[in-house]
Amino acid sequence: MQSKPVTEAKPVTTAPKATATTTAPTKAPTTTTETAKPAATTAPAATATAATTAPAAAATGKSAGDVNSLKSASGSHYTLQLSSSSNYDNLNGWAKKENLKNYVVYETSRNGQPWYVLVSGIYASKDDAKKAVTTLPADVQAKNPWAKPLRQVQTDLK
Numbered sequence: 001m002q003s004k005p006v007t008e009a010k011p012v013t014t015a016p017k018a019t020a021t022t023t024a025p026t027k028a029p030t031t032t033t034e035t036a037k038p039a040a041t042t043a044p045a046a047t048a049t050a051a052t053t054a055p056a057a058a059a060t061g062k063s064a065g066d067v068n069s070l071k072s073a074s075g076s077h078y079t080l081q082l083s084s085s086s087n088y089d090n091l092n093g094w095a096k097k098e099n100l101k102n103y104v105v106y107e108t109s110r111n112g113q114p115w116y117v118l119v120s121g122i123y124a125s126k127d128d129a130k131k132a133v134t135t136l137p138a139d140v141q142a143k144n145p146w147a148k149p150l151r152q153v154q155t156d157l158k
Helices: 004-009 032-041 050-057 067-072 088-097 126-135 150-156
Strands: 078-085 103-110 113-123 146-149
Touching: 067 103, 067 113, 067 150, 078 088, 078 126, 078 150, 088 103, 088 113, 103 150, 113 126, 113 150, 126 146, 146 150
Parallel strands: none
Antiparallel strands: 078 113, 078 146, 103 113
8 A cells, every 4th residue: 555655656747847848737737937936946846756856866866766755755664676786777677678667766876886776666564565576577576676674765865
């Protein structure tokens, strides 16, 4: 149940920086100036996806999915780490190839270099996260996903 808000939060990109118009019509059909002001004040960051949260998530800004859902969830919850890599494009491409839903790729640092982590879902307990592994595609299960404390993810994102 905890992973549903992540899925629902993903398409709620109602506060773009006045450049994306595909999702803005649900809130304001022709408001270039109105959407620019909230984006400047960072008020809509709670509902925005990676497009507006990437600078907050990492200095270079590469991320995919709803990074804010990871930041705002309880630190006592868990997520599944599916993979990690020094290559963002390969990691994100693999997630898409596997038709993963509800996933996030975020940037952190490893040995002073950019490092990308692929996680999926938010679970109330470690056991719930472990049980969710069985719902993943076989190729993803083969990589031995593990339950990662959200507290650790939140530290990575700072």
